[in-house]
Amino acid sequence: MAHPTLPSDDELIPRLLANDETSYAQIVAAYHGLMVHLARAIVGEAIADEVAQEAWVAVLRALPKFERRSSLKTWILRIVSNTAKSRLRHESRTVSLDESLEENPVIDPARLKPNAHWASPPIMWHADTPDALLASAELRRCISNALATLPPLQRAALTLRDMQGLSMEAICKILEVSESNGRVLLHRARSRIQMAIEEHEGQ
Amino acid sequence: MPSCKDITEHSSDYLDRNLPWWKRMGYWLHLVMCVHCRRYVDQLKLTIDAIGKSPDATTPDISPEEIQTIVEKMKHATKNKDG
Numbered sequence: 001m002a003h004p005t006l007p008s009d010d011e012l013i014p015r016l017l018a019n020d021e022t023s024y025a026q027i028v029a030a031y032h033g034l035m036v037h038l039a040r041a042i043v044g045e046a047i048a049d050e051v052a053q054e055a056w057v058a059v060l061r062a063l064p065k066f067e068r069r070s071s072l073k074t075w076i077l078r079i080v081s082n083t084a085k086s087r088l089r090h091e092s093r094t095v096s097l098d099e100s101l102e103e104n105p106v107i108d109p110a111r112l113k114p115n116a117h118w119a120s121p122p123i124m125w126h127a128d129t130p131d132a133l134l135a136s137a138e139l140r141r142c143i144s145n146a147l148a149t150l151p152p153l154q155r156a157a158l159t160l161r162d163m164q165g166l167s168m169e170a171i172c173k174i175l176e177v178s179e180s181n182g183r184v185l186l187h188r189a190r191s192r193i194q195m196a197i198e199e200h201e202g203q
Numbered sequence: 204m205p206s207c208k209d210i211t212e213h214s215s216d217y218l219d220r221n222l223p224w225w226k227r228m229g230y231w232l233h234l235v236m237c238v239h240c241r242r243y244v245d246q247l248k249l250t251i252d253a254i255g256k257s258p259d260a261t262t263p264d265i266s267p268e269e270i271q272t273i274v275e276k277m278k279h280a281t282k283n284k285d286g
Binding site for chain 2: 028118191
């Protein structure tokens with residue numbers, strides 16, 4: 001869905017192609033924050049803004065070839081994701097964008113019996129609402145630290161879905177992953193944060 | 204009937220209503236009978252809600268000056284392209 005302060009894609013795209021400065025400012029005001037948020041998830045805080053700015057130039061260069069197979073917003077975010085991914089590969093060739101599900105199961109196998117039922121079940125948490133949970137500064141830090149240790153694509157899926165509320169269909173287009181892989185990325189990210197909270201609650 | 208391991212692996216699909224009805228039924232039956240998995244799924248839901256409300260979920264702000272700087276870069280890029 002387009003940003004509420006923006007005209008429709010049909011109106012906006014011709015204006016951008018005509019180098020209309022007001023439309024440039026409108027679209028930057030609407031999407032730059034979101035672009036930085038996504039870039040931050042993939043490349044980290046330090047160069048996220050630079051990546052988003054680089055992506056704007058790429059957006060304008062590619063706009064004449066935009067085939068409208070997705071919304072303008074989704075297409076722009078895909079350019080951010082690709083810019084961030086290539087930057088990450090360039091900066092650190094050994095970084096894996098994700099890990100396979102088999103390598104890291106959702107639950108530590110030691111917590112399950114051989115019959116795949118709980119041996120060490122989840123413990124009770126001190127709070128049962130998000131506000132009560134987040135009232136603890138330590139727990140906020142714990143969530144933040146857990147987010148920081150997620151593989152980039154998991155963090156990106158989590159950012160776009162649970163923080164920005166985008167649809168899974170849009171997220172898979174943005175990250176260029178299949179729908180099943182997108183769902184695996186999201187679930188693994190959520191589970192890791194859940195396990196970090198559980199560990200914190202158990203201390 | 205799914206095992207507890209199956210429940211943990213598909214809990215996002217269950218909460219996001221992305222399971223076919225027959226799997227959803229088996230999943231629901233397991234939750235009725237297993238207090239541990241009920242707690243696990245409730246805590247995943249709580250985790251998702253907390254992530255959405257955490258300070259990390261805030262979209263970064265952009266100032267009018269920053270917007271202008273980016274617009275200038277965009278103008279420069281299109282000029283170079285056209286030129």
